[in-house]
Structures are given as C-alpha cells and as structure tokens.
Amino acid sequence: MKRRIKSGLKYIPLCLAGLFFLVPFIWLISTSLKSSDQIFSYPPKWIPKPAKFSNYREAFEAIPYLKYILNTMKTTSLAVLGNVLSAPMIGYAFGKLKWPGRDKVFMLVVATMMLPFTVTMIPLYSLFSKLGWINTYIPLVLPDFLGTAYFIFLMRQFYRNLPDEFMEAARIDGASELWVYARIALPLEKPAIVTVALFSFVWSWTDFMGPLIYLTKSTKWTISLGLSQFTNTYGVDWALLMAASAIAILPMIILFFFLQNYFVEGSMSSGVKG
Known part of the structure; x- marks a missing residue:
C-alpha cells in the first residue's frame, strides 16, 4: 500500500502540470x-450560460472555411511527404556513411538552424519572385523536399x-548502399519517421508567415490566413475566431493522440532530450 501511495504521489505534479497546459485550450x-x-x-x-453553439455555424459562414482547409491540407501533405523522403536519406548519409568533410558539412547544416526566418525572408522572396513562383504553393513545400535542418539532425542522431553490424553484414554479402538503406535502415527508423511527419504536419498546418508572404490571392489562402479575416477595422470577433480556431487545431490533436507512442519512442531513440 505504501508503494502504491508513493507511486500515486509521483503523478500529482504531472497532473497539475498537464492541467496547467490545458487551461488555454479549455x-x-x-x-x-x-x-x-x-x-x-x-x-x-468558464462555463457559458447559455452555450452558443451557433458560433461554429456562423464561423463557417463568415469565411470560405472548407476552401481554406483544403488548401492547408494540400500544402501540409506535400510538406510532410517532402520531409519524410528527404530527412531520412540525408540523415543516413550523415550518420552511417563515411565521406570526406562529412562532419564539417553537418555542422554547416546545423548552423542554418540558428538563422532566423527574418534574415532569409527577403532573399528567398526575391528568388521565388524571379522564378515566377509567387502566389503558388511551391515556395511553401519545395524547401521540405530539399531537407529541413532540424529533421536532418533528428534522423542523424x-x-x-x-x-x-546489420549494415556491414549486408555490405559483405554484396548489397548496394541503396539496398542497405531501403531494406535495413529504413524499416528500423519507423518511430523517427513518424516523429518527423508529426512535427512537419504541425509546423506546416500552423504556418502563418510563409503563406502571408507568398500567397496573394485569397482563393489560395491557408487556414492560418483565413482566421485573420475575423480581425477588422472595428475590432476582433472573438467568439467566431475562437470557434474557427478550435476546429482548425482539431486535426493536430487527433493526430497526436493516435501517434503519441511513435512520437515518444522516436524522440527517445534519436537521443534528443527535452
């Protein structure tokens, strides 16, 4: 009984911390x-009396909500696909292949994580503008297919x-490096890939600055830009904004609950603490 009580007491601070983080959502x-x-x-x-569920219907009617959701799903799915394809392959090259200057190049890649987006914002806009990609989804998804520094670091760890030993045995048997990567390394990194996909989904789904810079037509806006329409000259319609925001974050909550085991396993296996 004493051990059960001690074990139960350990969960009290965790429950209080969890409640603290739930307060904004509530x-x-x-x-x-x-x-x-x-x-x-x-x-x-905290408990509205009476509860006005019509706010959700009015939020859908105030803006083309479904259109923005579909646009966001396009950019998010492509971003996730790009990171899932590029990060494991590049991380494998840095983690398991030996080639001249590998560690120096890796440090250069990691150093790019320290550059704030405001530093690269104007050069990137100028580049994409000259290529004629403004008002398209290409600037939002192409960098993910070329590799994201954080995900490369995660996969490398x-x-x-x-x-x-697994890979060396396959090489001794005459397997090519691509075969070793596809048949041995890739199946073993499933938790880490799910972690990359989850982070990529959240970052792309909630991205506001990227669509704000590159998308000029409202028909191509994502949900992050669409929510800004509830702010006008006379103020903010907080009730409708909160209703629309609650629906917007629902996919991330569902995704996390279904994939949280992979997320925890991937973070622990990668050696990333905290």
Whole structure:
C-alpha cells in the first residue's frame, strides 16, 4: 500500500502540470461558446450560460472555411511527404556513411538552424519572385523536399544509435548502399519517421508567415490566413475566431493522440532530450 501511495504521489505534479497546459485550450473552447457580452465579463465565466453553439455555424459562414482547409491540407501533405523522403536519406548519409568533410558539412547544416526566418525572408522572396513562383504553393513545400535542418539532425542522431553490424553484414554479402538503406535502415527508423511527419504536419498546418508572404490571392489562402479575416477595422470577433480556431487545431490533436507512442519512442531513440 505504501508503494502504491508513493507511486500515486509521483503523478500529482504531472497532473497539475498537464492541467496547467490545458487551461488555454479549455479557455478557447469556453470562449467559442460565449456570446459577445460574456467574453469580457468580470469575473470571467468558464462555463457559458447559455452555450452558443451557433458560433461554429456562423464561423463557417463568415469565411470560405472548407476552401481554406483544403488548401492547408494540400500544402501540409506535400510538406510532410517532402520531409519524410528527404530527412531520412540525408540523415543516413550523415550518420552511417563515411565521406570526406562529412562532419564539417553537418555542422554547416546545423548552423542554418540558428538563422532566423527574418534574415532569409527577403532573399528567398526575391528568388521565388524571379522564378515566377509567387502566389503558388511551391515556395511553401519545395524547401521540405530539399531537407529541413532540424529533421536532418533528428534522423542523424537516430542512425548513430543503430548498430553497424546489420549494415556491414549486408555490405559483405554484396548489397548496394541503396539496398542497405531501403531494406535495413529504413524499416528500423519507423518511430523517427513518424516523429518527423508529426512535427512537419504541425509546423506546416500552423504556418502563418510563409503563406502571408507568398500567397496573394485569397482563393489560395491557408487556414492560418483565413482566421485573420475575423480581425477588422472595428475590432476582433472573438467568439467566431475562437470557434474557427478550435476546429482548425482539431486535426493536430487527433493526430497526436493516435501517434503519441511513435512520437515518444522516436524522440527517445534519436537521443534528443527535452
């Protein structure tokens, strides 16, 4: 009984921390069900009375919501595909292949993670503008097919934890490097690939600055830009904005709950702490 009590006490701080991180989400749902006069009432009301579920219907009618969702699904699916194809292959080259200057090139790749987007924003816009790619989804997804520095680092750390004996045995038997990668290394990195896909999905789905810079026509906007339409000259329609935001984050919540085991396993196997 004492051991059970001690084990239970360990979960109390975790539950409190989890509740702390849930507060913004609970407030989001609460605000999405309030009327305008209840949003700024004092003291704040966590449970709206009455709950105004019509806010969700009005949010769909206020903007072309489904159109923005479909646009976001296009860019997100392509971004995930690009990272899943490029990051494992590049990470394998840095983690398991020996070639001159490998570590120096890897440090250069990692160094790009320290450059803020504001530094590369204007040069990238100028480049894509000269190529005629403004108002297309190419600038949003092409960099993912060329490799993202963080995902390359993640996959490289994962490969370094794999024993070399499996691959050396295949090479001795005459297998090509591509065969070794596809048949041995790739199946063993499933948790890490799911981690890359999950992070890539979240980053692309919530990206605001990229679509803001490269997409000029409202018919091509993603959901992040679409939500900005609830802000006008006279203020912000908070109830509809919260309702639309609650629906927008629903796919990420569902995805995380289904893939959280792979996410934890991939993060631990890659050697990334925290």
